[in-house]
Amino acid sequence: MSTAITATGEKLLSPTDLRSLSVRSNLPGIVRATSHYGAIVGFGALIWLVSSLYGLLWAMPLMVVQGYFVAFLFMVVHETAHKTAFRSRALNLAFGHLSSFVIGLPYEYYCLFHWDHHRYTQDPARDPELLVSPVPASGTQLAIAYSGIRQVAFRLGLMLRHGLTGNATAPWMPEAKRHIVVKEARLYLLGYVVLLLASVALHTAILLWVWIVPLVVGQLFLRPYLYAEHTGCDRTRSAFQNTRTTYTGMFTKWFAWNMPYHVEHHAYPSIPFHALPKLNGIVDGQIVYRGRGYLAVTRETWAWFRRQRGIPISGS
Numbered sequence: 001m002s003t004a005i006t007a008t009g010e011k012l013l014s015p016t017d018l019r020s021l022s023v024r025s026n027l028p029g030i031v032r033a034t035s036h037y038g039a040i041v042g043f044g045a046l047i048w049l050v051s052s053l054y055g056l057l058w059a060m061p062l063m064v065v066q067g068y069f070v071a072f073l074f075m076v077v078h079e080t081a082h083k084t085a086f087r088s089r090a091l092n093l094a095f096g097h098l099s100s101f102v103i104g105l106p107y108e109y110y111c112l113f114h115w116d117h118h119r120y121t122q123d124p125a126r127d128p129e130l131l132v133s134p135v136p137a138s139g140t141q142l143a144i145a146y147s148g149i150r151q152v153a154f155r156l157g158l159m160l161r162h163g164l165t166g167n168a169t170a171p172w173m174p175e176a177k178r179h180i181v182v183k184e185a186r187l188y189l190l191g192y193v194v195l196l197l198a199s200v201a202l203h204t205a206i207l208l209w210v211w212i213v214p215l216v217v218g219q220l221f222l223r224p225y226l227y228a229e230h231t232g233c234d235r236t237r238s239a240f241q242n243t244r245t246t247y248t249g250m251f252t253k254w255f256a257w258n259m260p261y262h263v264e265h266h267a268y269p270s271i272p273f274h275a276l277p278k279l280n281g282i283v284d285g286q287i288v289y290r291g292r293g294y295l296a297v298t299r300e301t302w303a304w305f306r307r308q309r310g311i312p313i314s315g316s
Helices: 015-021 026-054 056-071 072-080 089-103 108-119 128-132 139-147 149-165 175-201 206-227 248-255 262-267 273-286 292-310
Strands: 244-247 289-292
Touching: 026 056, 026 072, 026 089, 026 206, 026 262, 026 273, 056 089, 056 206, 072 089, 072 108, 089 108, 089 175, 089 206, 108 128, 108 175, 139 149, 139 206, 139 292, 149 175, 149 206, 175 206, 175 273, 206 292, 244 262, 244 292, 262 273, 289 292
Parallel strands: 244 289
Antiparallel strands: none
């Protein structure tokens, strides 16, 4: 997926610049991962402390914040899938599998899924993201889609099917890789069962409140963010036309691992997350879809989905 020429032939980086920006390093990934997991551990401890002292109700606002950090571990999975989070392959695999286990999205499966997403971005017949997420047919379906409930249920159902039936087939899954996907699903499911049994044996529901509930709640933050990446963009092979970069604050960029610079990532996926701001300074003038904050972009994507099904848009 590494090239100095975009899908439609734009030559925006010299080979020298591409090599310079594509240098991988362990330190930025370690710093980012430490802060991300540190936030999860810190808020998890606060949830436990507050719920123990004052009751579960008082800990609910903390669970919402925890949900943001837990759900956005998806960004760790994404960056390690490209093997660009760290220079070390071992670190990419370790943090990739750990984060995948936490969010319930098996790592090896996602790598195959995401590879085809980059190959066929915005192709309705071949982009996996479009194949597994059809346009909602009603206002209710649209609200459910933005809640992330459907996506969480899909992940769980997929893992159960792969693990329990041994059946792992999809257009983006080579036959030679299917046994790996099945084995991975079974190992993840075994891990969840062990944690469940341990919780029952210890008579504690702490994992429910610091992990499971926040993961579900966090989809309310993650799903609109993910829809901002391509929704409403052109059906073309050019990353500068089929993807959106959203200009947002430092906090979001930090915990999204700089993926708001999404045009830049799709145009040059070999460039690590920590070099994307510098890349943006080079290619900014070529970007067609430029979001001005996630609230504004979410209004745009919501309206776009409703137009696809002819659902009247309130106030328009």
